Amino acid sequence: MSDFELLRxxxxxxxxxxxxxxxVIGRRPARLGGWDMxxxxxxxxxLQALGRVDAGRRGFAAxxxxxxxxxxxxxxxGPAVERRDAAAYRNLDGVVFVLDASESLDDGGKRLALQTAGRVGVAALQSRPAALVVYAGDAYVATDMTADTRQLGQTLSLVDGETVPDKGSRPERGLSLAATILAESGTLxxxxxxLTDGAGIGPDAMQAAAExxxxxxxxxxxxxxDIAAxxxxxxxxxxxVFRTPETQALASFLQEDARDRLERQDYPLLFRMDLGRYLLLLALIPVLLMFRRAAL
Structure with a gap:
C-alpha cells in the first residue's frame, strides 16, 4: 500500500x-514455579487429581x-493510511491577501497586474480559506476568513484607488490586521x-512581518x-518574493507547500488515520486468555 506509513x-x-x-520461554519446560521440587x-x-494444581502453562497460554x-x-x-478527507483539514492553514489600494498603483497598470496575480493565487487555494485586507493610509478588512474564495476573488477585482478613504501607503497597518485575522481564526x-508596489515598506513593516x-x-x-525592500x-x-508575471509560481507556492508545512509542524494526524487502536483491540484477545480459569 503506497500511502501506508508508521507515525512512531x-x-x-x-x-x-x-x-x-x-x-526462551518456548524452549523452557513448564514448571510449577519450583513447587514441583x-x-x-x-x-x-x-492435588493434580483434584484439579487444585496447574501443571504449568504451555504453548500459546505461556x-x-x-x-x-x-x-x-x-x-x-502508529500504522497509518492517508485520510480520504484530508483536504477538509486544510482549513487549519489559511491565507490572508493584503492588497495595496493606494493611488500610486494607478500609474503604469500596476494595480491591474497585482489584482491579476491575486486572483490567480485565490484560484489556487482549493479548500484553504482566505481573507482580504485592503490598505492605503489605513487598513480595513474587505473579506473576513471564508471558504468562498470565488466571492473573495471578485471583491479583490473591484478594489481601486477610491476604496480606502485614507490617503497614503501604510503596509504595516495591513500586515498587522492580517496577523490579527490569523490569530482570531485559530489558524495553525x-x-x-x-500585493504592493513597494511604497511605504520600512521598519514598521519589518516589525509587522516578525509578528x-x-x-x-x-x-x-x-x-x-525588482524591489530591494x-x-x-x-x-x-x-x-x-514573486513578480507579477510569476503567477504560476505563486499558485504552486500556495497550492502545494501548505500541507507539507503542516506535516513538518507535527500535525501528521491531520492527513493520516492511525490504525493502532484496532491493534489494541486485537491485543485484548491474548490478554483475556490470561484470565481463563479451569472449571472445578
Whole structure:
C-alpha cells in the first residue's frame, strides 16, 4: 500500500527483544514455579487429581502476555493510511491577501497586474480559506476568513484607488490586521500575501512581518518588479518574493507547500488515520486468555 506509513516507528525496536523472550520461554519446560521440587510426589499427584494444581502453562497460554505486548508495541508504532478527507483539514492553514489600494498603483497598470496575480493565487487555494485586507493610509478588512474564495476573488477585482478613504501607503497597518485575522481564526500555519508596489515598506513593516512569523505563518510579497525592500520584507517574514508575471509560481507556492508545512509542524494526524487502536483491540484477545480459569 503506497500511502501506508508508521507515525512512531521506533516502537518496533522492542519487537526483536520480545521475539528472543518468546524463544526462551518456548524452549523452557513448564514448571510449577519450583513447587514441583518441594512437594511430595504423592501430595502433588493428589492435588493434580483434584484439579487444585496447574501443571504449568504451555504453548500459546505461556506466550499470551508476550503476544499481547507485541501487538501493543505495533499499535504504538502508529500504522497509518492517508485520510480520504484530508483536504477538509486544510482549513487549519489559511491565507490572508493584503492588497495595496493606494493611488500610486494607478500609474503604469500596476494595480491591474497585482489584482491579476491575486486572483490567480485565490484560484489556487482549493479548500484553504482566505481573507482580504485592503490598505492605503489605513487598513480595513474587505473579506473576513471564508471558504468562498470565488466571492473573495471578485471583491479583490473591484478594489481601486477610491476604496480606502485614507490617503497614503501604510503596509504595516495591513500586515498587522492580517496577523490579527490569523490569530482570531485559530489558524495553525498560515500565509500572508502582500500585493504592493513597494511604497511605504520600512521598519514598521519589518516589525509587522516578525509578528506574523511569530504566529507560525509566513509573509510573501508580490511586486511589479525588482524591489530591494520587498526582498528584505519577505526574508524577515519567512516567505518569498514573486513578480507579477510569476503567477504560476505563486499558485504552486500556495497550492502545494501548505500541507507539507503542516506535516513538518507535527500535525501528521491531520492527513493520516492511525490504525493502532484496532491493534489494541486485537491485543485484548491474548490478554483475556490470561484470565481463563479451569472449571472445578
Amino acid at each position: 516507528p521506533l516502537w518496533l525496536l522492542l519487537l526483536p527483544f520480545l521475539a528472543v523472550l518468546m524463544l 518441594a512437594l511430595d510426589p504423592h501430595l502433588k499427584a493428589a 506466550l499470551a502476555p508476550l503476544l499481547a505486548a507485541g501487538l501493543i508495541f505495533a499499535a504504538l508504532s 500555519a498560515g500565509d500572508v500575501i502582500l 506574523i512569523t511569530g504566529q507560525g505563518a509566513r509573509l510573501s510579497v508580490v511586486v511589479p518588479g 520587498a526582498e528584505t520584507l519577505a526574508s524577515t517574514g519567512g516567505g518569498e
